[in-house]
Amino acid sequence: MSDGLIEVRGSGPGAELGPPLLVATDLVKDFPLRGGVFGRTTGRISAVAGVSLTVRRGETLSLVGESGCGKSTTGRLLLNLIRPTAGTVRFDGLDLATLSGKELTHARRRFQIVFQDPYATLNPRMTIGATLGEPLRVHFGWKAARRAERVRQLLDTVGLAPQYANRFPHEFSGGQRQRVGIARALALEPELIVLDEPVSALDVSIQAGIINLLQRLQDELGLAYVLIAHDLSVVQHLSHRVAVMYLGKVVETGPAEALFSSPAHPYTQALLSAVPVPDPEIQRDRRRLVLSGEPPSPADPPSGCRFRTRCWKAEARCTELEPELVERGIGHRVACHFPHVVVDPLG
C-alpha cells in the first residue's frame, strides 16, 4: 500500500498545488470491544484498517463515506488527537508519534480542526474575544492589547463585526458560531485545517456562506484542508481530491473531477447515484443503483473485499482476495477486482 504514497504529478486538477504537507502511511486504529459484566475486552473494531493519504499544501482532500466508515477517526489520527495502533503520520516531514510533548504542542500550531457543532466546543462563559485570544496567549504569550488587535482582525477575516468580541456564544446564530469556530482555527495561522462536517449542522441557506468563506480563506491563505463530510454536493464543491472510505479502508481516491465524473468503484457509483439532486426532471429520470443491505459491522468485516456483501458485481474472487488500490488514471486509484467506469453518474 505504501506505493500509493508516491503521487503521480502531472496535468489535471490539483497538479499545480504544492508539495506534500501531510503524509499518512498505513494508518490503523483499533478500538477494544467490551462486553460482559466486567467490561472485559471481547473483541476489536478496526475503525481504520490501513489508510494511506497525502495532503498537499493549498489543496482540499475530502474523506467521504457513510457512518462507521472511519472518516472521522482518520481525521483525528491525522492531527494526532488519538494515537494510531499502527502506521505513521508525517507533517511536513515530522513524525508526529516521535515528538515530545513540547514539540508536539509546538507543531500543533500548524494544524487545527473545525468541528461540526461549534456550540459544543465553545466555552459558554467566555466571550468570543477571550476564546479567540486564548491560543494567542498560550502559544505566543501575547499581551492583551496585541491579542485584541489580532482578534479584531480574525473576526473581520471570517466576516463578523469587531463588537462581537464582547459577546458570548449563546448570542450567536448557528452560522455565526461556525464562523467563530473557523476564526479560532485560524488564530495560530495554521497550514492545515481538518474540517469535520463543517456545514452539516447548519440550515441550507446558511451553508453556502460558510462554504464560500472556506474557499476564500484557502485561496487567500494557501491553507490545506482535510474535509470530512457526507454531503457529496458540498464535497464536490470544495475538493481537489477525494478519498472514498468503506469500513475503514479507502476504496477509491483521485482528483475530484475524475472521481465525480467517472467513478470506478461500485460503492462510489452507488453513493453518487443515491445523492438526491434538487431537480425534479433529473432526479426522476436518473438510473439508480440502490444498494441492498447496510454496511456490515466493522467488528466482523467480510473476507476479501469488504464491500462484496452489498456489491452487485461480487464473484468468488472478491471473497477470497482483498483488492489493492490500483492506478487507473493520473492519481485515480481504485480497490476493486472489476472496476468499470460509469460515464455519467447523474444520468
Next chain:
Amino acid sequence: MIEFAASAPPLLSVRDLRAYFDTNDGVVRAVDGVSFDVRRGEVFAVVGESGSGKSVMATTIMGLPRTVRIASGEVRWKGRDLLQLPESEHRRIRGKEIAMIFQDPLTALNPVHQVGRQIGEMARIHEGLSRKAAGRRAIEMLDLVGIPEAAKRARMYPHEFSGGMRQRAMIAMAITCRPDLLIADEPTTALDVTVQAQVLEVLMRIKDEIDSAIMLITHDLGVVAGLADRVMVMYAGRTVEVGTAPELFYRARHPYTLGLLASLARLGARRDEPLVPIPGAPASSIEVPPGCAFNPRCSFVSSDGRCAQTRPELREATAPGHLAACHELEALDGVSVESVRRAGTGR
C-alpha cells in the same frame, strides 16, 4: 379565502392554522397562519429550515402536542374539523386514518416491547384484531417494507435492528391500518444516503400499494425533487409558496424559495463557481419581523415600505394552484434561480 385549484374535494384541508407556545420569553408563533390542501394519493412535501414550524404543524394536525395553543384555524379531515373533535374521536382517526413516521425511530419505538407486538398493537386497537391475527398482520407488514425473515424479526427488540431497519419497522407500524394519509417527518434525515435511497423506495412502493397520500416534511430539496407531486415552502411559521414540484423548482416566485434553490451546492456544478447564500439568519418565531417575515433578508424588497408593514397574502403566481405570499410578485416575473445565482456571484 384563497382559492385552491381543486377538482375532487381534498382529503385534508388546513386553513389559517396558528399554533403558538406561551413561554417566559414571549409567544412563540411556531405555526402562524398556514393554509394548504392535501389530495388523495398525492405526495405533498413541506419544506423549511429549522424553526420554520413544519414539525409543529404536523404534530398539531395529529393532535399531539399538549402545550400548544391553537390560536385560530381549521384542520378539515374528510369534511370534519379535527381541532373541534373530542380527544376520543381524534384518537380513533389518529393511527387509523392518519399515521405518522418520525425522524428518530429509536425514540418512537418502545425499547421494551418486541417490534412485532408494537406493530400488531395498531391493528388490535383500531381494528379489534385478536393477538394472533395481529401478530400475523405485523409479520405481513414487516414483509411489505422489505425486512427479510419477517417472522423472526418480529420477535426482536428495536435495539437489535439497524437504523434503516428501524425506520422500515416504523413505516410498517404506520401503515398497518392502511391510513389515507401518512405524515412523514424527516423520515430519512438520520440515515446514510444509500440507506435513505432504500427507505424512500419502500415508502413510495407502499404508498402505491395502500393508495395513501403522503405529507413529506423535510429540509432536503433533493428528496423533494424526486418524490413530491406538490410542495409547500414554509418560513417563520408561514406558507410562503405552494405549487407543483415543477412550478416550485423551475418557476419559483417567492424570493425565499428562489434564494434557497440558488444557495444549494449542486452535484455537477463548477467548483470555482461561488455559492449564493441568503444573507442574515432565519427569523426567530418569537420576534417575527412585522410585515413579511422574510423582508430583512430579501433582496427584492419594495421601495414603498409595504414589505416591512403589511403581511403579504398568498396570491396566484404563475398558474392556478401555484401561490406565493409576496408583495412584489409582479416585479419578480422573469426572475429565475439562474438569474438570482448570477446576480449573487456577480457573473
